[in-house]
Amino acid sequence: MAVCIAVIAKENYPLYIRSVPTQNELKFHYTVHTSLDVVEEKISAVGKSLGDQRELYLGLLYPTEDYKVYGYVTNSKVKFVIVVDSSNTSLRDNEIRSMFRKLHNSFTDVMCNPFHNPGDPIQSKAFDGIVSGMMVQTG
Amino acid sequence: MECLKICFLVILVPGPVTGDGMWSHSPPPPGQESWVSFTADTPPSSTLPAMHPSSVQESTTIRTVASAATTNEIQRQSSTYDDPWKITDEQRQYYINQFKTIQPDLTGFIPGSAAKEFFTKSKLPILELSHIWELSDFDKDGALTLDEFCAAFHLVVARKNGYDLPEKLPESLMPKLIDLDDSAEVPESTADVGYSASPVEVTPNKSPSMPSLNQAWPEMNQSNEQWETFSERSSSSQTLTQFDSNIAPADPDTAIVHPVPIRMTPSKIHMQEMELKRTGSDHNHPTSPLLAKPPELSEEAKLPASMKFVAANAVGDGYSSSDSFTSDQEPITRQRSQSGTSPEALKVVAPPPPPPRPHPSHSRSSSLDMNRTFAATSATGQPQSSTIAYPPAVPPRPLPTQTSAPLTGHRVEAEGVSGGGAVLTTTSPQQIPQQPNFADFSQFQAFAASEQPSSLPEVDKHSEAGQADKAPEGAGPLRTVKSDGQADERASATVNSTKGSSGPLAPPPKPVRRRLKSEDELRPEDEQHGPQKSNVIAAVLATQPSIPRSVGKDKKAIQASIRRNKETNTVLARLNSELQQQLKDLLEERISLEVQLEQLRPFSHL
Numbered sequence: 001m002a003v004c005i006a007v008i009a010k011e012n013y014p015l016y017i018r019s020v021p022t023q024n025e026l027k028f029h030y031t032v033h034t035s036l037d038v039v040e041e042k043i044s045a046v047g048k049s050l051g052d053q054r055e056l057y058l059g060l061l062y063p064t065e066d067y068k069v070y071g072y073v074t075n076s077k078v079k080f081v082i083v084v085d086s087s088n089t090s091l092r093d094n095e096i097r098s099m100f101r102k103l104h105n106s107f108t109d110v111m112c113n114p115f116h117n118p119g120d121p122i123q124s125k126a127f128d129g130i131v132s133g134m135m136v137q138t139g
Numbered sequence: 140m141e142c143l144k145i146c147f148l149v150i151l152v153p154g155p156v157t158g159d160g161m162w163s164h165s166p167p168p169p170g171q172e173s174w175v176s177f178t179a180d181t182p183p184s185s186t187l188p189a190m191h192p193s194s195v196q197e198s199t200t201i202r203t204v205a206s207a208a209t210t211n212e213i214q215r216q217s218s219t220y221d222d223p224w225k226i227t228d229e230q231r232q233y234y235i236n237q238f239k240t241i242q243p244d245l246t247g248f249i250p251g252s253a254a255k256e257f258f259t260k261s262k263l264p265i266l267e268l269s270h271i272w273e274l275s276d277f278d279k280d281g282a283l284t285l286d287e288f289c290a291a292f293h294l295v296v297a298r299k300n301g302y303d304l305p306e307k308l309p310e311s312l313m314p315k316l317i318d319l320d321d322s323a324e325v326p327e328s329t330a331d332v333g334y335s336a337s338p339v340e341v342t343p344n345k346s347p348s349m350p351s352l353n354q355a356w357p358e359m360n361q362s363n364e365q366w367e368t369f370s371e372r373s374s375s376s377q378t379l380t381q382f383d384s385n386i387a388p389a390d391p392d393t394a395i396v397h398p399v400p401i402r403m404t405p406s407k408i409h410m411q412e413m414e415l416k417r418t419g420s421d422h423n424h425p426t427s428p429l430l431a432k433p434p435e436l437s438e439e440a441k442l443p444a445s446m447k448f449v450a451a452n453a454v455g456d457g458y459s460s461s462d463s464f465t466s467d468q469e470p471i472t473r474q475r476s477q478s479g480t481s482p483e484a485l486k487v488v489a490p491p492p493p494p495p496r497p498h499p500s501h502s503r504s505s506s507l508d509m510n511r512t513f514a515a516t517s518a519t520g521q522p523q524s525s526t527i528a529y530p531p532a533v534p535p536r537p538l539p540t541q542t543s544a545p546l547t548g549h550r551v552e553a554e555g556v557s558g559g560g561a562v563l564t565t566t567s568p569q570q571i572p573q574q575p576n577f578a579d580f581s582q583f584q585a586f587a588a589s590e591q592p593s594s595l596p597e598v599d600k601h602s603e604a605g606q607a608d609k610a611p612e613g614a615g616p617l618r619t620v621k622s623d624g625q626a627d628e629r630a631s632a633t634v635n636s637t638k639g640s641s642g643p644l645a646p647p648p649k650p651v652r653r654r655l656k657s658e659d660e661l662r663p664e665d666e667q668h669g670p671q672k673s674n675v676i677a678a679v680l681a682t683q684p685s686i687p688r689s690v691g692k693d694k695k696a697i698q699a700s701i702r703r704n705k706e707t708n709t710v711l712a713r714l715n716s717e718l719q720q721q722l723k724d725l726l727e728e729r730i731s732l733e734v735q736l737e738q739l740r741p742f743s744h745l
Contacts, residue, residue, distance in 0.1 A: 123269065125270060
């Protein structure tokens with residue numbers, strides 16, 4: 001499934017990032033960082049009706065030879081990025097959407113926690129659990 | 140008092156890793172004091188220690204001591220396998236009191252911020268508090284109900300005592316506790332042993348945790364529905380990931396939790412939605428059997444953590460039970476509604492096609508058009524018929540002839556053409572001009588005689604022609620109604636003509652005389668003509684009023700009269716022209732005669 005999952009705050013710094021092959025994380029971090037440009041581009045593209053009409057699911061941001069990057073942005077400008085291995089038989093778009101949905105739900109739960117300050121790194125075990133569930137099981 | 144509180148803590152730790160011995164009625168660890176201070180009330184009974192983890196600990200003595208309160212509790216304790224996490228009644232009461240300090244209404248919520256402040260006093264690290272919150276806020280609404288608060292408090296206390304926080308909320312801490320806690324339980328002798336490791340084992344023991352649900356199985360009968368609801372509710376939360384795939388669409392589940400408006404009016408879109416919902420509900424249902432499975436499993440794995448599920452089922456409390464019922468009912472009702480609407484929708488299939496539009500054509504407009512056309516046709520027909528009626532068959536033109544003899548025939552013919560009867564014929568010989576010179580006159584006379592609306596006198600060729608022309612003209616427009624009048628006119632004319640003709644009957648010996656006579660004749664003829672004309676006109680006029688004044692015939696009558704007038708006008712005009720010609724001729728003759736006279740006179744002058 002997912003090779004790397006990242007949550008980026010509104011100010012474009014990561015709140016949470018985790019990748020399965022713990023080695024080579026730097027590559028994924030870099031990929032996620034570059035994908036933010038594409039996300040910004042997509043966000044600014046739909047400038048007319050801000051918010052409501054804008055689709056949360058951004059879809060495939062850009063594919064590389066090794067993997068594909070999918071993006072999702074919430075109404076509060078928190079971005080979720082999922083990196084999927086290309087060799088993995090293509091996950092259907094619906095599956096990606098469901099993954100994002102789960103992520104969003106977990107993130108909401110985290111946000112609901114009064115002890116969590118927005119902008120702090122996410123240290124919720126529940127959230128971790130969700131993410132782990134979505135990560136490639138091989139890891 | 141403090142000791143009692145300590146006892147609280149003691150209870151929590153059945154076989155804790157740290158300080159087993161400490162807990163039993165031992166002075167509170169230093170860290171507790173602060174915590175203790177923050178608690179207001181103190182449970183009175185010293186039974187506390189005995190209450191709780193008796194199952195874990197085999198201290199019957201403690202039990203007996205502690206469980207003075209209720210035999211039920213003792214039973215619970217003896218039976219409870221789970222529980223380091225179980226909340227005793229005293230504890231619960233304590234928590235409730237604490238809850239009241241924040242929220243007087245026991246059925247109300249404690250907002251997250253207040254809870255945060257409250258629990259921050261326990262001096263636990265934020266991270267742990269956050270985790271505790273995650274565990275305790277079962278419905279993830281950012282607020283704590285009484286049960287949630289109790290659970291959170293309980294976890295705080297446990298943590299305070301060095302107890303590691305579980306990964307999953309212990310079933311006993313699940314909202315709706317205690318009452319259903321009794322359960323069944325399979326006593327866990329190994330609970331103790333395993334307990335210290337329980338927090339650690341919790342996560343790995345997901346599968347055994349499920350089986351442990353059976354413990355509460357007997358109790359769960361009551362809360363079966365609650366299970367299902369819980370599964371739905373907790374789907375998005377710390378539910379076992381194993382179910383995630385099944386419950387997978389946490390969103391759809393949660394989304395479905397709220398009542399979904401269902402259109403009663405079928406529509407394609409609606410039907411699609413309904414189908415989707417049905418499938419979603421189907422998805423939901425499999426969870427229930429899954430949930431049912433765990434209780435069936437008769438293992439008892441101690442681990443309370445796993446019980447989250449079980450607890451959900453096991454515990455049925457007022458608040459959450461109500462929720463579960465409502466939420467449970469919702470899907471059921473929803474399904475019912477869906478099922479109800481689905482067949483309806485199927486029956487209806489599609490909105491009945493609108494009644495076929497009336498033909499744009501051939502409706503009123505068309506009919507009107509047709510009517511109009513018909514009316515037009517009829518109208519045209521009528522006028523046509525009327526018009527057709529107008530021009531009656533044109534009588535054949537009389538052959539114009541100038542001979543006197545044939546004149547009579549002419550006249551006869553003319554008369555005949557005009558429709559004159561034998562009367563005219565009889566009179567015609569009388570009218571025969573005895574002099575060829577007066578043929579004109581005779582013709583004129585005949586013309587005058589025939590100068591009736593119906594009959595036209597024949598004077599000359601043109602007069603005859605005119606007569607001929609006029610005859611049909613006169614005959615054409617005239618109607619049978621007027622034919623009588625014509626007959627009368629003719630009769631009068633003929634009478635006049637006869638009278639007039641009597642004068643010229645005596646041929647003048649001399650042309651002068653003839654001329655004079657002719658003149659005289661002319662005069663009387665004129666007079667005759669005049670009277671004839673006048674008679675004619677009078678006759679015409681007379682005939683006009685005779686026309687019956689019928690609504691339908693007014694137009695025709697007027698038209699007929701108009702035509703007659705026109706005819707008379709034309710006739711009179713011709714008469715005038717002819718008379719003038721005759722006048723010219725006469726003048727010429729006079730001149731010639733005077734010349735002759737002058738030629739003769741010179742001889743007389745000799």
